[in-house]
Amino acid sequence: MKKKAVLALSDGMVFEGYSFGAEGETIGEVVFNTSMMGYQEILTDPSYRGQIVTMTYPLIGNYGINDEDVESKRPYVEGFIVKEAAEYPSNWRSKMTLNTYLKENNIVGIQGIDTRALTKHIRDFGAQIGIISAQDLDPENLLAKIKKHPGISAFDLVSDVTTKEPYKWAEGVWKLQPNLPSPPFNSPLSKGGDRGVRVVVYDFGVKFNILRNLVEAGFDVTVVPAQTPAEKVLEMNPDGVVLSNGPGDPETVTYAMENTKKLMGKKPIFGICLGHQILGLAMGGRTYKLKFGHHGGNHPVKDIKTGRVEITSQNHNYCVDIKSVNGQAKLTHKNLYDGTEEGMEHVELPIFSVQHHPEAGPGPHDSSYLFKRFTEMMKKG
Amino acid sequence: MPKRTDIKRILLIGSGPIVIGQACEFDYSGTQACKALREEGYEVVLINSNPATIMTDPEIAERTYIEPITAEIIEKIIAKEKPDALLPTMGGQVALNIAVELAEKGILDKYGVELIGAKLKAIKMAEDRNEFKLAMKRIGLVLPESVYINSLDEAKESVDKIGFPAIIRPSFTLGGTGGNVAYNIEEFDEYVEWGLSVSPRHEILIEQSVLGWKEFELEVMRDLKDNVVIICSIENLDPMGIHTGDSITVAPAQTLTDKEYQLMRDASIKIIREIGVDTGGSNIQFAVNPDNGQMVVIEMNPRVSRSSALASKATGFPIAKIAAKLAVGLSLDEIQNDITRITPASFEPTIDYVVVKYPRFAFEKFPQTDPTLTIQMKSVGEAMAIGRNFKEALQKAIRSLEIDKYGLETYGNAIGIDRIKEKLLVPNWERIWYIADAIRMAITIDEIYSLTKIDRWFLYQIKEIVKLEELIKGHGLGVNGHDEGQGARVRGQKGGKLAPCPLPLAPVLLREAKEYGFSDKYIARLINSTEDAVREYRKKNNIISTFKTVDTCGAEFEAHTPYLYSTYERPFYRVMGQESWVKRLKEKNQLAPCPLPLAPIVECESNPTNKKKIMILGGGPNRIGQGIEFDYCCVHAALALKEDGFETIMVNCNPETVSTDYDTSDRLYFEPLTREDVLNIIDIERPDGIIVQFGGQTPLKLALPLEAAGAKIIGTSPDSIDRAEDRERFRELINKLNIRQPESGIARSIPKAVEIAERIGYPVLVRPSYVLGGRAMEIVYNKADLQDYMKRAVAASPEHPILIDKYLEDAIEIDVDAISDGDDVVIGGIMEHIEEAGVHSGDSACSLPPFSLSGELIDELRNQTYLLARELDVIGLMNVQYAIKDNAVYVLEVNPRASRTIPFVSKAIGVPLAKLAAKVMTGKKLKELGFTKEVEVGHVSVKEVVFPFAKFPGVDTILGPEMKSTGEVMGIDTSFAKAFAKAQIATGAFVPPKGRAFLSVKDKDKSAIIYIGRKLLELGYSIEATKGTAKALRDAGLTVDEVNKVKEGRPHIVDHIKNGEIDLVINTVGDKQSQEDSYSIRRTALTQNVPYYTTVAGARALVNGMEAIKKEKIEVIALQDYHKKTEKRALNRKVAVEAGK
DSSP: OOOEEEEEETTSEEEEEEEEEBOSEEEEEEEEEOOSSOHHHHHTOGGGTTEEEEESSSEEOTTOBOSSOOSSSSOOOSEEEESEEOSSOOOTTOOBOHHHHHHHTTOEEEESSOHHHHHHHHHHHOOEEEEEESSOOOHHHHHHHHHHOOOGGGSOHHHHHSOSSOEEEOOOOOOOOTTSOOOOTTGGGSOOOOOSSEEEEEESSOOHHHHHHHHHTTOEEEEEETTOOHHHHHHHOOSEEEEOOOSSOGGGOHHHHHHHHHHBTTBOEEEETHHHHHHHHHTTOOEEEEEEEEEEEEEEEEETTTOOEEEEEEEEEEEEOGGGGTTSEEEEEEETTTOOEEEEEESSSSEEEESSOTTOSSSOOTTTHHHHHHHHHHHHO | OOOOSSOOEEEEEOOOSOBTTBOTHHHHHHHHHHHHHHHTTOEEEEEOSOTTSSTTSTTTSSEEEOOOOOHHHHHHHHHHHOOSEEEOSSSHHHHHHHHHHHHHTTHHHHHTOEEOSSOHHHHHHHHSHHHHHHHHHHTTOOOOOEEEESSHHHHHHHHHHHOSSEEEEETTOGGGTTOEEESSHHHHHHHHHHHHHHOTTSOEEEEEOOTTSEEEEEEEEEOTTOOEEEEEEEEESSOTTSOGGGSOEEESOSSOOHHHHHHHHHHHHHHHHHHTOOSEEEEEEEEEOTTTOOEEEEEEESSOOHHHHHHHHHHSOOHHHHHHHHHTTOOGGGSBOTTTSSSBSOSOOBOSSEEEEEEEOOGGGOTTSOOOOOSSOOOOEEEEEEESSHHHHHHHHHHHTOSSOOSOOOOOTTSOHHHHHHHHHSOOTTHHHHHHHHHHTTOOHHHHHHHHOOOHHHHHHHHHHHHHHHHHTTOBOOGGGTSOOHHHHHHHHHTOSSOSSOOBOOHHHHHHHHHTTOOHHHHHHHTTOOHHHHHHHHHHTTOOOEEEEOOSBTTSSOOOSOEEEEEOOOOEEEOSOHHHHHHHHHHTTOOOSSOOOSSOBOOOOOOOOSSOEEEEEOOOSOBTTBSHHHHHHHHHHHHHHHHTTOEEEEEEOOTTSSTTSTTTSSEEEEOOOSHHHHHHHHHHHOOSEEEOSSSTHHHHHHHHHHHHTTOOBOSSOHHHHHHHHSHHHHHHHHHHHTOOOOOEEEESSHHHHHHHHHHHOSSEEEEETTOOTTTTOEEEOSHHHHHHHHHHHHHHOTTSOEEEEEOOTTOEEEEEEEEEESSOEEEEEEEEEEEEBTBOGGGSOEEESOSSOOHHHHHHHHHHHHHHHHHTTOEEEEEEEEEEETTEEEEEEEEOSOOTTHHHHHHHHTOOHHHHHHHHHTTOOHHHHTOOSOOOOSSEEEEEEEOOGGGSTTOOOOOOSSOOOOEEEEEEESSHHHHHHHHHHHTTOOOOSSOEEEEEOOGGGHHHHHHHHHHHHHHTOEEEEOHHHHHHHHHTTOOOEEOBOGGGOSSBHHHHHHTTOOSEEEEOOOSHHHHHHHHHHHHHHHHTTOOEEOSHHHHHHHHHHHHHHHHSOOOOOOHHHHHHHHHHHHHHHHHHHHHHO
């Protein structure tokens, strides 16, 4: 028998559906993601810390869960909303069902609701705090709980998701190697050898695919915790520094901004997503929150220099106001959907950053050239 | 990048007649391309031989040529119109092939015409397997092993390397004609020979088989700035080994992880760049090994395709329209997305529903052929359905097919497990139902998988449907069919063992069933109830369909185009009071975009308006007998009523068509044309009128049930339609009007049938009463054949009587299309068939105006048409079929609706009849519309048809009362002979000006053949004939060689045809025996691509045509010029008449 579950939003909307995954209760900011594939990457993307994700594509779980398509060590979403979760996945790499995976990782999900109506509601009224519960089906109770939630900007979510210890990374991007056994799950954390150009990655909630792409581009990759002082990084004397993606409001991670300020001018820097926002703040700029954010794999972004359009992977709720950086950086990439800032580069220093995700995972590889651009910058720098 | 200013005129090539593998999708793409190019300020010169297309409407292009699509003709058009560029990617394989020919012959260079969209080099690299293979190697992609060969010997060598099963793919053929899978050397030899014979280059590819792998397609677009986007991914439910056109396909891809999908995406981008398709859409097919994900490239089409039409409808992204704009230099980011209006076309659509395309087959028309599905396409049409899950989309697709299936019906227990397994193993179009039965018989999913190689994901989806069906079974609807059922349950329990009153179907279960796409009709069947009772029960429990939008973006942006589909969703509600809401919105400085309910509601996006609105029901999937002609009429209705200020609502489920372009009508519902689905739309839209007369039989069948449900059918009343369709009522009508009809009778037994036949005299035309489109219709000449037929037919349908009509031998058949507003009746056109009555009107060539009728007879036809239209109180279109024998006119059939010939007549006379009819149906008068007089034309238009015989081994090519053609062409010229010749050329059956003809005719035709023989000799042909025919010719003083019939020993005529000695076959047959004896002649002619004629009438018209085009060169004239001349004629006449007064 299917167990009932309820999703309530802070503005009073209530959707009744069925529980899947863990049968508990969860609270978070409800956002929607328009990717038709890549749910495993989305679930494990640490940037979703604090958020409940609803998938606009109705059938989720079709290809199951495998050992390789992970962006971190575990799922980070606060909750998962789908129209229909596949009970019988089918794919040669599948190891378990989505349902089992969520259960094992204690992620609360709800299915069977009108996810399109929910998406439209978020589109029209903005992302907001919501609660999924299979324990307490009384909407009034749930709303009361939502009221107590201080909102996503109240937390430094980065501290929750960053690594405790520095580590080296050696795994490259996923390749189809039908004749070879799959790499063991923990190999990403094994110590890699020295590979020439050395880069330090600030882990604000880094997606493995950033690390994989850096390895693929020929870097020797070291990952450090988000709070690592700039001085310590400078001591390591890397050839460049990457500021990773991560969850939450950039203004809550003041330590990251301070450290970045100290690194600017000393090392070439490449910022991705939250890393891009932190750079914006470090340049004295400000960020603003989008109504419902960008979450998906189909946004067109224009590279202003070349005029070329790249289809990008997106996952952010905040943007850097390029006017606010006082001429320190100029816009390099623009979102063609809503004209928002997608990338910038410092006018003098070897620093650039993008709001979208050149590492994909999930999503198109159109922007992976940025990793090469970073290499070139370091050669010059 | 701004659009190009160095080109002004663009030549666009259509795809010609509808054939298997090339259907309305190219009218859809071509029409979009024309509109898009003109929108950008370019002039379009169009050539297409198919008059049933929207693209050949005179207002779609500046200059429209309905002429044969040959290099010779196109050169004439180029010389006349001087286009700057040729866009070859919109007209399917036909346009692409002819563009290559024009380029290679130097014609394009000669006249300075630039190929845009795809250059010659790119086309050749994509089309030539060897070049393609090399290109793929350069970019590190893998293709199945393959070798290109030109002879059987070479083939044998290559197969040693490749092994069995081996795929045989002839080059440059459509829809995989001649393609096969050989499992052993014997099959291999046979298939190679056939493949070589059908390839225009005598070339085939022997390919390593990846049978059973998963098949995927990506639709890719590229612009001149080298931006590349993927519009849609499609996963085939059927594995490799079944032509994509014959496969059930699903969008988006369901079983690929993002990692695997991105590999495919990267590969597609590399491919389109390497091949060098400058701009526009391409379709790339991949196969994936289900066991390890290994991916190989199968092929690429550097043009719009059937799949791109499907992808356009599936995503809302109009590929052809955008491709046309890219071809003239615009870039993707410079073009707006019509649906969101604020975002550019440089994006990748994301969808929040599932699309299922289901092919429709016509094997019942070709019982002699093997219905196994293989790599050569055999389906004649397709339906597409949209749902919020796969199960719903699949079940909606099934009922869209109109094959009297409303779900996963069982074949019953009688069919054994062994038979089921065989049906699972050998691909066939009914496999989905056999899978359901296999699940019912508890065959495991793993076993079904190993037999079918259909991905387990799909099999489990089907299993979920079957499981829910089991839960529904045995329930009822409670007392009176709509009680909550408490009483029933109590009584049921009191009864002890078996409940006499079944437990009522729980609303929660019913809702789930509807979410799974179950039709009311099927649910009713499961619970022994009626469709109406289920509907009522459902509504009472608030389980009502809702409508969602196809918006390209998964609801991320607001959609401005009402392109809708139905689904079932759960309600949601709001717990906060209105006051706090308003306060909240004020705080946030927002206005509510939609009312937010306190009570639970299901969100519906249809948002109907209060405008005056007319709903048009389309024709559903293409099939033999109902195709593009009806879609043409529906589109015209939409356009006409839009002009008049109505809101137009289109309902259809055929993804190939112009009618399902969201640009065509104000609102588009992509839905099955069943009573339930249409009523759901009516419930929400409440249209002021519904047009059912334009989409063929499909909507017509819905007329009475819809009217009974309270819908307003406009135009001719359903009762009048019934009067014309019901035989008894029709006979009364004919008697009342005192006109003639062939004698007839209705038989329910064999003796009765014999009695009737003897009363009215043989030969007789027999058919079951319940079929349409000439299904199972036969002409029988004697008692034995009649008894044989009755045994077959009656056995097939015990409750249904057999209709027996006097067959008027050698009668001339006439089609008349007319329009009536209730006061005035105006004839649109009178068409004389070339073939005699008895050949299905849809399979006959015809001429407008008639070429052999006297003025008195034509007047008689007119008068009878007027009488019939008035008596039936026709409002709109009417088609009458007459036969003329011994100067007497007989009415064969009256159809008070749009006919197959409406587009042909409209193009011939320059009057858009369907548009006028739509306006008349909404109350306008013909006088107001300025159409009060039959148009007199100075030119002759000939319609000719094309057949799918080549796709169906084992099928005879003889024409009969059952329709078998898939498409038509039109030839226009100043004389009947020339127009007929053009039409023949346009069908692709090119008869060389000189050569050797083979003649063999039945006794009755022996005198008529002399004229034909003489003409052939005059043309410079030599003749060989079988004994009897040879004697007749010789007796008339003609030189002729005699040749053996097949049964007379070798070498015989089939040997001669096979040796390539024969250029033309004229073969008529009488009874069954002679038909069987000469079958191999016709079949060999067909497979050897030798033109053949199976009626004397056709052969006579042919030789006259050949003579005419020998004397005078073929000229090309634009349709617009013909129409201008016609108008001028009318004006001159008017002036003359007024002067006379």
